[in-house]
Amino acid sequence: MDTVSSKPVVTIRDLAGTLGLSHTTVSRALADHPKIKAETKLRVRALARELGYVPNGSAQSMRGQHGPTIGLIIPDIQNDFYASIAKTVADAAAARGFQLTLSVTEDNPEREMDDLRALIVARAAGIIITPTASPKAQTLELLAGANAVQLVRQDERLPHEAVVIDDYLGVSAATRHLVTYGHRDIAYVGTGTDLSCGRDRLAGFRAVMIEHGLNPDRVALGQPRPEFSHHAVHGLMSGSQRPTALVMGSSSLTIGALKALRSLNLQWPEDVSIVGYGDPVWFELMGSGLTTVRLPVQEMGAYVTSLLLARTELPRVTGGDACPQPSRFAPSLVLRGSARILTAG
Numbered sequence: 541m542d543t544v545s546s547k548p549v550v551t552i553r554d555l556a557g558t559l560g561l562s563h564t565t566v567s568r569a570l571a572d573h574p575k576i577k578a579e580t581k582l583r584v585r586a587l588a589r590e591l592g593y594v595p596n597g598s599a600q601s602m603r604g605q606h607g608p609t610i611g612l613i614i615p616d617i618q619n620d621f622y623a624s625i626a627k628t629v630a631d632a633a634a635a636r637g638f639q640l641t642l643s644v645t646e647d648n649p650e651r652e653m654d655d656l657r658a659l660i661v662a663r664a665a666g667i668i669i670t671p672t673a674s675p676k677a678q679t680l681e682l683l684a685g686a687n688a689v690q691l692v693r694q695d696e697r698l699p700h701e702a703v704v705i706d707d708y709l710g711v712s713a714a715t716r717h718l719v720t721y722g723h724r725d726i727a728y729v730g731t732g733t734d735l736s737c738g739r740d741r742l743a744g745f746r747a748v749m750i751e752h753g754l755n756p757d758r759v760a761l762g763q764p765r766p767e768f769s770h771h772a773v774h775g776l777m778s779g780s781q782r783p784t785a786l787v788m789g790s791s792s793l794t795i796g797a798l799k800a801l802r803s804l805n806l807q808w809p810e811d812v813s814i815v816g817y818g819d820p821v822w823f824e825l826m827g828s829g830l831t832t833v834r835l836p837v838q839e840m841g842a843y844v845t846s847l848l849l850a851r852t853e854l855p856r857v858t859g860g861d862a863c864p865q866p867s868r869f870a871p872s873l874v875l876r877g878s879a880r881i882l883t884a885g
Contacts, residue, residue, distance in 0.1 A: 550593040552850060558587060563851075564701070571846035573867060574839075610848060611659035613643040613652065613669040614691075616764075619792055620820035621835055622670075625691070628841025629668060636849050638665060647672050647763075653679040660686060666848040671695045673734040689848045691840070694736045694866055702866035703844040707737045710833040710871035711744035714787050714815040717831070717873060719752050722882035723785040723813060727758040729772050729797060730789025741789045741817075758783060769796025770803075777804055777812065784812060784882065791818030794832070809880035819874060828877025836869040843867070 556566045561584070568576045569584035587593075612629050614622045630640040641664065643655035652669075653676045659667055666687040675683075675695060683698055694702035711728070718726050728745040731738035742759065749756035760772035769788070773796065776783060788794040794816035801808060808814050808827075816823060816832035823830040847867075 550588075550591045552593075554591065555584060555587055555593060558591075559583060567847055567850040568867070570850045571843055573843060573847075574869075575867070607663040607665065608637065609639045609641050609659075609662065609664050610845075611641045611643060611656075611664045611667040611669075613645060613655060613659075613667065615645050615647045615670055615672070616792070617642070617644045619764075619790075619818075621791055621818050621837060624837045625841045628838055629845050632842050632845035633849070636845075638849065645672060649674050649676050649679065652676070653682075656682050665852050668844055668848055671698070673732070687848065687851055689844055689851075690866075691844055692737060696736075701847065702736075703840055703847065704737065704866045704868055705835055705840070706868040706870045707740035708744040708747075710817070710835075710873075711741040711787060711789065712748050713744075713871075713873045714817075714831075714833050715745050715748040717875075718785045718787065718813060718815060718879060719748060719754070721785075721813065721879055724754055725758070725781075725783045726754070726785045726787060727760070727776050727783040728787045728789065729760045729769055729776075729793050731764045731793070732761045738789070745787055764790045764792050766792050766796030766799065769793035770800045771796075773797040773800035774804065777801065777806060782812070785879065786812060786814045788815065788817045791816065791820060794818065794823075794830075798826075808878050813879035815873075815879060824876065831876045831878045832874050833871045834874045835871050840869050843869075 552563055552566050556563050559566070565576065565580065566584055569581045570588065610633050612626060614626065616622050617626065626642060633640050641659060645652040645655065649672045652672050656667065656679055660682055668689050668691050669683070670692045671690060680697055683700065688700045690698060690700055690702035692704055694704060715726060726749065728742065730741050733739045733742060738761065742761070745759070746756035760776065762768035762772065773786065777800065786797060788797055797814065801812065806812060816830050819832050819834040823832050
């Protein structure tokens with residue numbers, strides 16, 4: 541009688557142990573993280589090939605570990621950034637044998653909890669989540685035992701790596717650009733500090749203003765919705781001492797600001813200079829184009845998916861390096877025609 545022997549499944553644990561590296565380093569190397577040394581990536585990939593490591597979604601599903609889906613929980617699908625992220629994640633997941641299940645929470649903690657529970661009941665292989673500002677206690681409990689990665693925002697109560705934008709760098713670059721152009725009365729319109737990204741963006745603005753001896757407190761903070769920004773910018777630009785420049789803290793807030801300026805019959809950059817956040821295609825097509833902070837959408841989407849799938853074997857590892865520092869992806873400042881140089885006097 542013939543017997544069939546199955547080859548032992550090689551896991552990230554095996555690779556990490558053989559190489560003397562942490563689970564996080566091996567996961568990042570397999571996911572092609574930009575901050576992992578090329579030499580380390582080569583070592584990890586060479587051993588993975590030698591031992592036959594294959595992170596195949598279909599095969600893992602057949603072994604009963606999980607279903608062939610991953611979940612993406614985001615606050616807004618109308619936001620160009622999140623729409624682009626969703627497409628990138630869906631494409632990257634499909635290439636690895638997984639399907640994407642999308643949840644749009646509208647920053648509602650109750651909906652976040654319900655959708656998360658549904659994904660766990662469905663045995664999703666992993667979950668990518670942009671957490672709300674105030675997740676429910678049950679949401680935190682469910683995530684603690686799940687294979688998950690945080691995206692854009694980081695809740696420090698969660699023991700999962702966060703893949704984020706270097707928001708401090710992005711907003712400080714935008715503010716410094718306006719200061720270099722001679723602006724001294726600059727206002728910032730951003731998201732609230734109950735979100736990690738909101739805190740980092742505000743800190744970037746204030747640091748540059750303080751560095752140049754300028755007022756760092758002309759700020760308006762609120763929900764990342766165009767309605768809030770419309771109201772805030774309308775108020776800022778209707779006063780007797782309106783700012784000469786605006787720095788925006790999200791693409792949705794940028795949209796609201798542009799609507800407010802139009803309602804006031806103000807032109808940019810003639811009446812006010814403005815630097816946006818995010819870079820949907822139409823930012824380039826408006827007038828002489830909108831100077832803005834371009835976000836690393838494709839890089840983040842591809843990396844967060846690879847990282848999550850590389851860790852499908854390690855959904856409940858705790859302690860040690862299970863809660864590493866966030867992976868920060870640098871944005872870039874795109875110069876167009878929405879900011880003007882102020883002349884002295």
